[in-house]
Amino acid sequence: MNRRRFLAYFGIGAAGSLAGGALAHSRRPNDVPRPRQAREASIGEVTTPTSTGMQRIIWSVDTEEPVAAVTFDDGPDPAFTPRILDLLDRFGVTATFMVMGYNAVQHPDLLRDIAEAGHEIGGHGWKHLNLAEISPEETREEIEHGNRIIEERTGVPIRVFRPPYGRFDEDTVRLLARSRRDLVVWSVTRGMLSWREPEQISSHVLSALGPGDIVDLHDGIGRATFNPRSESARRIRRRREDELSALPRILEGAKARGLRLKSVSDLMAAWQGPSTR
Numbered sequence: 001m002n003r004r005r006f007l008a009y010f011g012i013g014a015a016g017s018l019a020g021g022a023l024a025h026s027r028r029p030n031d032v033p034r035p036r037q038a039r040e041a042s043i044g045e046v047t048t049p050t051s052t053g054m055q056r057i058i059w060s061v062d063t064e065e066p067v068a069a070v071t072f073d074d075g076p077d078p079a080f081t082p083r084i085l086d087l088l089d090r091f092g093v094t095a096t097f098m099v100m101g102y103n104a105v106q107h108p109d110l111l112r113d114i115a116e117a118g119h120e121i122g123g124h125g126w127k128h129l130n131l132a133e134i135s136p137e138e139t140r141e142e143i144e145h146g147n148r149i150i151e152e153r154t155g156v157p158i159r160v161f162r163p164p165y166g167r168f169d170e171d172t173v174r175l176l177a178r179s180r181r182d183l184v185v186w187s188v189t190r191g192m193l194s195w196r197e198p199e200q201i202s203s204h205v206l207s208a209l210g211p212g213d214i215v216d217l218h219d220g221i222g223r224a225t226f227n228p229r230s231e232s233a234r235r236i237r238r239r240r241e242d243e244l245s246a247l248p249r250i251l252e253g254a255k256a257r258g259l260r261l262k263s264v265s266d267l268m269a270a271w272q273g274p275s276t277r
């Protein structure tokens with residue numbers, strides 16, 4: 001299968017320190033020529049600081065090894081997280097849970113259960129806001145507060161962050177670069193949101209799944225957490241139940257094919273260098 005390869009390296013910045021870059025932009029007189037690098041880096045950065053360093057945006061990982069990652073977003077949630085932990089334990093799979101900060105505060109026992117079972121914990125924002133649609137200040141709060149809340153409770157640094165809805169902008173990338181966290185998206189989903197049959201969902205996931213892929217599943221309801229009696233919350237809960245019903249078949253199918261499911265960070269350890277497509 002000539003699968004597209006998605007691992008991207010983004011070099012961000014190179015225009016000096018954070019505060020220095022912002023200051024230079026706001027105070028420099030118009031008639032003073034600016035270094036080429038600084039001028040290029042200032043595009044779109046009027047309100048946001050420049051960062052430095054490398055940032056990885058990962059949809060999947062280039063590898064020939066029979067490994068892939070499975071991830072669960074939006075939890076923890078008592079309706080889903082315990083059952084998912086049981087299934088992962090039964091199949092001997094270590095996954096990555098992209099935890100929503102607010103839910104970690106509501107369910108510290110579940111957060112502890114995830115960590116104690118040896119799964120990786122990544123960030124998924126504080127209140128599950130769309131980072132592409134909010135101000136740089138709100139983005140900072142959403143990422144940093146969410147991550148800090150989780151790290152304080154687990155004592156383990158967060159290395160991977162998944163933006164809610166998979167949406168992000170340059171502020172997101174820059175903030176994550178500053179904190180040396182990888183931005184992790186996904187390459188395989190549960191398929192059409194209207195699909196109700198577990199068989200349909202598991203067949204789709206297994207047909208799309210290959211070495212290096214990152215599967216995006218859920219153990220919570222994201223933004224609907226704040227409106228639990230709404231029709232949309234009920235709809236998303238039903239959708240999550242369907243997804244969970246498909247999970248045993250997905251884990252079984254991957255195993256039968258010899259594909260080992262891991263956490264994102266463990267999958268990244270199997271990366272075999274930049275893709276040549």
Ligand SMILES: [Zn+2]
Pocket residue numbers: 073074124128164165222
């Ligand atoms: Zn989410």
